[in-house]
């Protein structure tokens with residue numbers, strides 16, 4: 526059955542060609558590499574994706590937050606093409622090239638804090654996190670690392686050890702890296718009813734201080750690694766006082782504060798970086814995803830004296846900061862700023878939150894609609910038992926892509942629907958996607 530709107534056009538999903546490729550995929554590609562949809566892409570531009578069967582989708586997943594500037598923006602494609610024609614990879618360790626230095630300079634200038642900083646470039650988010658931890662340990666001479674419940678930092682051994690969702694990320698994958706400790710992260714939807722918001726923040730900070738008495742001493746901790754808004758964990762926005770309290774505690778105890786802005790960066794939350802909402806200047810930041818419009822590159826930015834604690838050969842890698850990645854990132858950042866995408870993120874976020882708060886009035890399994898900028902989410906729970914509705918969200922996201930909107934779940938219970946659409950999405954595209962998602966939701970809810 527063909528369903529058509531102005532932008533969306535979908536028949537059976539997966540279509541015939543995708544089905545064939547799926548067979549090949551299942552035969553030759555690891556099962557462990559999960560897929561959120563069964564489609565194969567033919568081309569994509571802006572917020573639209575066309576699959577090999579000619580189906581057109583609105584992309585509300587944005588390659589898990591990598592596409593704030595959308596698919597294939599012209600300036601980025603041109604920068605990549607021109608760079609590939611000049612040289613592809615002399616390897617920065619062997620023969621240096623200007624785009625690496627330019628990108629380091631831009632990142633140093635744009636990240637919060639006027640202090641002297643330096644950057645290094647890598648390939649993936651997890652690799653940035655690994656390096657941030659190495660640098661923090663070298664600088665402080667301490668080994669302990671504190672991360673948070675529900676946090677996600679990647680799939681390599683150390684990043685996985687910092688991560689806090691067991692299935693599917695850690696199950697039977699241990700033993701994990703030692704000297705990693707998990708503190709509690711506030712979650713307003715789970716606040717005990719007996720506490721006011723202020724009392725809950727106080728309670729969370731008290732727990733955080735207790736943690737350094739019961740779990741590990743501050744003298745042994747090199748760094749606290751925090752996502753200023755948790756991504757995979759369910760788009761959980763912590764109270765500002767909590768983030769500032771943790772930051773102050775770190776300052777007082779010679780612990781470095783590492784902000785993992787891999788999912789929150791480059792305009793998503795309404796500022797260039799989410800740390801700006803909380804008025805903190807992290808000692809170290811990890812960046813990736815929307816840094817380069819989907820090209821694989823990541824960065825660590827740190828205060829100069831911290832970054833320079835590592836000596837030549839202790840950091841880097843063959844492909845870290847590839848010229849094409851640097852060229853893509855420079856063009857991407859220019860677009861984020863020129864098009865004022867942080868401002869656009871606020872507009873998009875306002876529309877999503879208003880829309881689903883209205884829908885929530887008649888759909889009582891929506892327990893929460895929240896957002897910081899365009900980092901928005903809907904959380905589904907049973908209204909009587911408060912149990913997270915994992916199966917419902919799984920059915921819902923599937924029904925959404927079958928109706929032409931690609932959208933992802935999140936949360937340790939996978940009961941959250943999160944929005945990561947390109948920030949270049951037009952109002953018309955956004956409205957069509959929201960309308961389709963709402964129709965699908967009402968159909969599933971009312972049966």
Ligand SMILES: Cc1ncc(COP(=O)(O)O)c(C=O)c1O
Nearest residue numbers: 649650651677678679756787788
């Ligand atoms: C906050 C955060 N840190 C780290 C990572 C890991 O990045 P990558 O998948 O590029 O290794 C992710 C990926 O989702 C992330 O959201």
